[in-house]
Amino acid sequence: MDVEGEVPAAAAAAVMNGLGGAEEASAAPVSAEQLDVEAYAAQYSGRTRLARLLFIADRCGVEAMQLEALRMAYDEIKRGEDVQLHRDVAAKIGGRLGPRFGLDQAWVDTVTRRADQRKEKLENELNGYRTNLIKESIRMGYNDIGDFFYVHGQLSDAFKSYIRTRDYCTTSKHIVQMCMNVILVSIELGQYAHVSNYVSKAEQTPDSLDPIIVAKLKAAAGLANLETKKYKLAARKFVETGIELGNNYSEVIAPQDVAVYGALCALASFDRSDLKSKVIDNINFRNFLELVPEVRELVNDFYASRYGSCLGHLEKLKPNLLLDIHLHEHVETLYMDIRHKAIIQYTLPFISVDLNTMATAFKTSVTMLEKELAALITENKIQARIDSHNKILYARHADQRNATFQRVLQTGNDFERDVKSMLLRANLLKHDYIQKTSGSRKM
Amino acid sequence: MESLEALVAHIQGLSGSPEEVAHLHSLLKQADGDSLRAHAAALVPFLAHLSPETHSLGYLYLLEACATSGSNLSEFGGGDFLVTIAGFLTACSADQIRLAPDKFLNVCRVLKDQVMQLNMPIRGIAPLRTAVRKIQSSPEQLTPVHADYLLLCLLAKQYKAGLSILEDDIFEVDQPKDLFLYCYYGGMIYIGLKKFPKALELLHNAVTAPMSMLNAIAVEAYKKYVLVSLIVNGQVPSFPKYTSVSAQRSMKNHAQFYVELSTSYSNGRYTDLETFVQANSATFQSDNNLGLVKQVLSSMYKRNIQRLTQTYLTLSLEDIARSVQLETPRDAEMHVLRMIEDGEIHATINQKDGMVSFHEDPEQYKSVEMVEHIDSSIQRLTALSKKLASIDENMSCDPAYLMKTGRDRGRFDGRFDYDDYDSVPHKFF
Numbered sequence: 001m002d003v004e005g006e007v008p009a010a011a012a013a014a015v016m017n018g019l020g021g022a023e024e025a026s027a028a029p030v031s032a033e034q035l036d037v038e039a040y041a042a043q044y045s046g047r048t049r050l051a052r053l054l055f056i057a058d059r060c061g062v063e064a065m066q067l068e069a070l071r072m073a074y075d076e077i078k079r080g081e082d083v084q085l086h087r088d089v090a091a092k093i094g095g096r097l098g099p100r101f102g103l104d105q106a107w108v109d110t111v112t113r114r115a116d117q118r119k120e121k122l123e124n125e126l127n128g129y130r131t132n133l134i135k136e137s138i139r140m141g142y143n144d145i146g147d148f149f150y151v152h153g154q155l156s157d158a159f160k161s162y163i164r165t166r167d168y169c170t171t172s173k174h175i176v177q178m179c180m181n182v183i184l185v186s187i188e189l190g191q192y193a194h195v196s197n198y199v200s201k202a203e204q205t206p207d208s209l210d211p212i213i214v215a216k217l218k219a220a221a222g223l224a225n226l227e228t229k230k231y232k233l234a235a236r237k238f239v240e241t242g243i244e245l246g247n248n249y250s251e252v253i254a255p256q257d258v259a260v261y262g263a264l265c266a267l268a269s270f271d272r273s274d275l276k277s278k279v280i281d282n283i284n285f286r287n288f289l290e291l292v293p294e295v296r297e298l299v300n301d302f303y304a305s306r307y308g309s310c311l312g313h314l315e316k317l318k319p320n321l322l323l324d325i326h327l328h329e330h331v332e333t334l335y336m337d338i339r340h341k342a343i344i345q346y347t348l349p350f351i352s353v354d355l356n357t358m359a360t361a362f363k364t365s366v367t368m369l370e371k372e373l374a375a376l377i378t379e380n381k382i383q384a385r386i387d388s389h390n391k392i393l394y395a396r397h398a399d400q401r402n403a404t405f406q407r408v409l410q411t412g413n414d415f416e417r418d419v420k421s422m423l424l425r426a427n428l429l430k431h432d433y434i435q436k437t438s439g440s441r442k443m
Numbered sequence: 444m445e446s447l448e449a450l451v452a453h454i455q456g457l458s459g460s461p462e463e464v465a466h467l468h469s470l471l472k473q474a475d476g477d478s479l480r481a482h483a484a485a486l487v488p489f490l491a492h493l494s495p496e497t498h499s500l501g502y503l504y505l506l507e508a509c510a511t512s513g514s515n516l517s518e519f520g521g522g523d524f525l526v527t528i529a530g531f532l533t534a535c536s537a538d539q540i541r542l543a544p545d546k547f548l549n550v551c552r553v554l555k556d557q558v559m560q561l562n563m564p565i566r567g568i569a570p571l572r573t574a575v576r577k578i579q580s581s582p583e584q585l586t587p588v589h590a591d592y593l594l595l596c597l598l599a600k601q602y603k604a605g606l607s608i609l610e611d612d613i614f615e616v617d618q619p620k621d622l623f624l625y626c627y628y629g630g631m632i633y634i635g636l637k638k639f640p641k642a643l644e645l646l647h648n649a650v651t652a653p654m655s656m657l658n659a660i661a662v663e664a665y666k667k668y669v670l671v672s673l674i675v676n677g678q679v680p681s682f683p684k685y686t687s688v689s690a691q692r693s694m695k696n697h698a699q700f701y702v703e704l705s706t707s708y709s710n711g712r713y714t715d716l717e718t719f720v721q722a723n724s725a726t727f728q729s730d731n732n733l734g735l736v737k738q739v740l741s742s743m744y745k746r747n748i749q750r751l752t753q754t755y756l757t758l759s760l761e762d763i764a765r766s767v768q769l770e771t772p773r774d775a776e777m778h779v780l781r782m783i784e785d786g787e788i789h790a791t792i793n794q795k796d797g798m799v800s801f802h803e804d805p806e807q808y809k810s811v812e813m814v815e816h817i818d819s820s821i822q823r824l825t826a827l828s829k830k831l832a833s834i835d836e837n838m839s840c841d842p843a844y845l846m847k848t849g850r851d852r853g854r855f856d857g858r859f860d861y862d863d864y865d866s867v868p869h870k871f872f
Contacts, residue, residue: 377754385756389798394756405808412820419827421648423614423834425685428622428653 035060035320037068046251047150047188050076050085055325057092067097074101081115082153083108115152122148139168146181159185172205176213183220187252195224215245219253223326226261231334232269238262239278243287253326259288260317261327263295267302268337272345275303307342308363314338343372344381347393355391366391450474451489454501461538464500468542471504495531499539506531507546510553525561528554529570537577547578548587555591564598571595575608583614590624597631605632609641623649623660630667634735639675646671650694651686661690662697663730669701670735674742679705700726704739713743713768744769744778745787752788752801760797772797 037056041049053073057066070093077086090103126141146161162181169175179202186194199221202213209217222237239262245255266279279285279299289296294313301310314335322328346361347353355373359366373393376382385396450471457467490509493502506528528550540547551574558567571592578586589608596605609629616622626649633642649664672679682691695702700723707719720727720736727733747767751758760772760779769775779799782788789802806813838844 374754378750386754386758387756388759388762389757389796399803402804402806402808409817409820412824416824416827417644419831420612420614421644421651422685423831424616424622424648425651425653426834427615428619431616 035065035323037065037072041069041072043247043254043256044250047153048251048253050080050082051188052325054089054092056323059323059328067093071097071101078104078107081111081151083111083115084153115148118148119145135168135170139165139170139174142168143177143181146185150185155185155189159189172207175205176202176209180213180216183217184252187220187223190227192224192227195220199224211242211244212246212248215242216249216252218242219245219249219258222258222261223253226265226326226330229330229333231265231330231337235262235265235269236278239266239282239285241284241288243284255288256291257324257326259285259292260295260321263289263292263299264327264334264338267299268334268341272303275299302338302342305345307346308361310342311339311363340372340376340381343376347373347382347384347395351395353393355386355393358393448489451492451501454493454498454505464539464542467500471501471543474504490527495534496536499535500542502531502535503540503543503546503550507550510550525554525557525566528557529566532570532574532577535577540577541580544578547574551588551591555595558595559598564595565601567595568592568599568601568604572604572608581615582611585613585616585621585625587618587621590621590628593625593628593632597628597635600635602632602635605629606636609633609645619652619654620658620660622652623658623664626652627660627664627667630664630671634667634671639671643668643671643675650690651683654687655689657689657693657697662694665694666698666701666730666732667735669698669705670732670739673705673708673739674735677742677746678709704736708739708743711743711747713740713747716740716743745782748778748782749788752790755801757798757800760792760799763799 035056037053040056041053044052050073053069053076057069057073060066060069070089074086074089074093074097077089086108087103090101093101095102122141122145126138126145129137129141142161142165146158146165149155149158149161159182162178162185165174165178165181169178179198182198183195183202186192186198199217202209202217218237218241222234222241225231225234225237238258241258241262243255245258247255262285263279266275270278280303286296289299294317298310298313298317301307301313318331318335321331343362346358355366355369359369362369364372370386370388370391373382373384373386377384377386383396383398385394386392387394453467453470457463457470490502490505493505495502509524510528532551532554551571554567554570558564571588575586575588575592578588592608593605596602605628609632613622613625626645630642630646630649633639633645646664646668649661650668652661654661669679682694704716704719704723707716710716717740720740724733724736727736744767748763751763751766760775763779764770764772764775767775767778769778776792779788779790779792783790783792789804791800791802792798793800
């Protein structure tokens with residue numbers, strides 16, 4: 001990437017001012033010196049690259065990284081034709097990168113004029129096609145208009161145009177193309193219900209699909225499930241994604257992301273046998289995991305009960321994950337789930353566990369651990385009791401016989417109560433009594 | 444209109460056998476009315492001639508005429524009239540008075556009003572209790588006297604006296620208002636005796652009874668229902684499906700503070716609850732529910748401590764105090780001690796270490812008492828299901844029911860079920 005003269009000076013000045021002066025972003029103060037913005041952005045193309053760069057700029061809290069991200073975004077936008085994004089980025093930069101990275105009004109005007117001209121041309125063509133009633137040309141016309149809107153950042157109009165092509169699709173290839181376009185726009189709009197919808201539509205086409213397309217669809221479905229918090233389904237979809245995906249879907253997701261999302265969701269939601277069969281022994285998914293060795297280590301550690309190192313890996317990954325547009329709001333939940341699973345798995349084989357050893361294994365203090373265990377016991381996820389005096393956790397197996405007796409007596413009481421009140425009500429209704437407003441007869 | 448003397452002579456003469464009594468009844472009905480009441484003052488000495496047991500019916504008519512005559516009853520020999528009524532109620536013959544139930548009810552009502560006026564509710568308890576038994580055609584029937592009786596028990600704070608009436612299950616109701624009052628007062632009596640589960644049952648019946656429009660008794664019952672629910676279960680269940688529509692819609696609006704109280708309770712923070720109660724204590728006081736609300740407060744501690752027994756085997760008093768939001772470990776110790784004495788938890792306090800050890804419920808369900816308890820429950824429940832089955836059978840023979848289902852099914856059903864159509868007259872074919 002070309003770097004102008006002023007920029008390093010400005011960046012260096014920012015460095016001099018001290019990276020510590022980080023403006024805290026809303027959720028987490030992220031110290032993400034490890035993330036190489038350039039390499040990260042290079043994995044993606046199209047609008048998702050821009051979205052991710054802007055997201056990083058908003059969230060990272062480190063001025064140097066922020067400026068770098070904004071700079072790259074600016075250049076990228078200049079290559080495209082989205083005027084609104086250009087304005088946004090220029091506003092965000094706010095002149096910190098020098099005069100070259102300001103609002104370029106001339107460019108905006110040229111692009112807008114060109115866009116209007118093209119739009120008129122496309123619409124005229126489309127009207128022509130419509131009067132001629134040639135299905136194929138109408139379809140291509142709508143498609144072109146959809147592409148045009150997409151490039152210009154008018155996503156909902158793009159969505160509508162792509163949907164319109166549906167009526168004019170003749171072969172399954174057309175249908176698949178339409179579905180892929182709709183999925184792309186829906187992901188960006190955040191309407192994941194549509195994504196799931198169109199993924200299943202595409203999968204139902206009678207012709208067999210290109211394996212790359214299949215992989216793309218699986219990845220998109222996984223993404224939709226992740227965003228709607230269905231972690232188990234998301235994990236299943238991600239681990240089924242074929243390695244053919246490669247870099248072909250870079251306008252949405254990179255293969256490293258598939259690995260990370262899949263592994264985290266699987267850890268949080270799969271049980272032990274599923275984890276082994278679907279993730280660790282899964283040759284296909286192993287290819288993905290090779291791309292992110294840290295995550296592979298993580299999964300193996302979890303399975304081998306090395307919870308300390310597993311949780312350590314997770315903590316290291318956390319800052320970068322918080323900068324990911326799809327994952328950031330789920331990081332906390334997933335981490336909580338994984339931690340809870342680790343604790344439950346740890347206590348499962350034992351009759352009694354010394355809380356001190358457990359605390360060192362999980363790298364936390366005994367009091368914190370006790371609180372977490374108490375919460376898990378209350379939610380009935382661990383069958384145990386805490387001996388707070390000696391700091392031991394005792395497994396507790398409910399006495400089935402006593403429990404059954406209790407339940408039986410309780411059921412008897414409930415039955416008696418309910419039947420009696422039911423007979424009473426039946427009697428009232430039988431005499432067809434209508435309660436008039438008897439006023440207040442309070443004594 | 445015969446003269447009074449003649450009437451009295453009839454009464455004395457015709458109270459022998461059931462046919463005579465029936466004849467007397469018709470005579471009395473003729474003689475009844477305002478004219479009899481007009482002579483109320485003169486009737487009293489005649490009462491002395493009649494005996495309440497043998498001449499119950501006649502006595503009743505005359506007594507009722509005096510009682511409802513509207514004149515000041517204290518004129519009739521002072522408080523003695525009360526004694527007269529009381530004596531009659533205790534001594535009268537059940538068969539005879541059942542011929543004129545509304546008169547009997549009037550007399551009971553007058554008795555109740557009198558004792559309330561005199562501010563001596565306790566005097567009315569014994570007579571009314573016998574009255575209840577006498578007018579009931581079966582122990583399962585509810586009469587207006589029930590409600591009055593329970594009211595007097597409440598006012599006199601004789602809760603145990605009310606228990607004997609409350610223990611009967613009610614299945615037949617003539618007047619819905621009686622039911623509401625009965626359930627409401629009954630609930631209050633059980634609350635007074637601290638038998639909260641039974642109170643909950645009665646109040647639940649009051650709240651979920653069929654009603655086309657909301658009535659004030661149900662609203663008051665609902666307020667208490669919310670409070671008792673919190674004490675017993677820690678939460679207020681939502682309205683079951685069979686609650687009437689009008690109740691579901693508007694009940695909560697009338698009991699706004701109580702609903703807020705229950706949400707505050709479910710948050711589990713004692714201090715919030717306490718501030719809420721203090722802020723609104725005037726409202727609770729005006730509803731006479733302040734005592735109950737205070738019990739709700741203390742039940743919150745109990746519930747939190749009980750939750751701890753599920754999670755810990757031993758816990759220090761400081762930790763208990765901290766997690767239940769009590770001030771000092773001393774308070775925690777007092778609470779735990781009280782709960783152990785009440786039998787609500789099983790634990791031992793080790794004062795040396797300041798530790799509490801929680802134990803499992805020692806009930807092993809192996810003792811003779813437990814077996815007897817289970818056995819009696821089984822018998823009770825079998826009897827109940829037999830009753831349910833018989834009511835169902837009766838209903839399915841009911842012509843109105845058959846007409847309705849027959850009409851829905853259409854005249855010509857696929858399979859002619861002769862058993863079903865047997866009791867239906869042929870004109871319906």
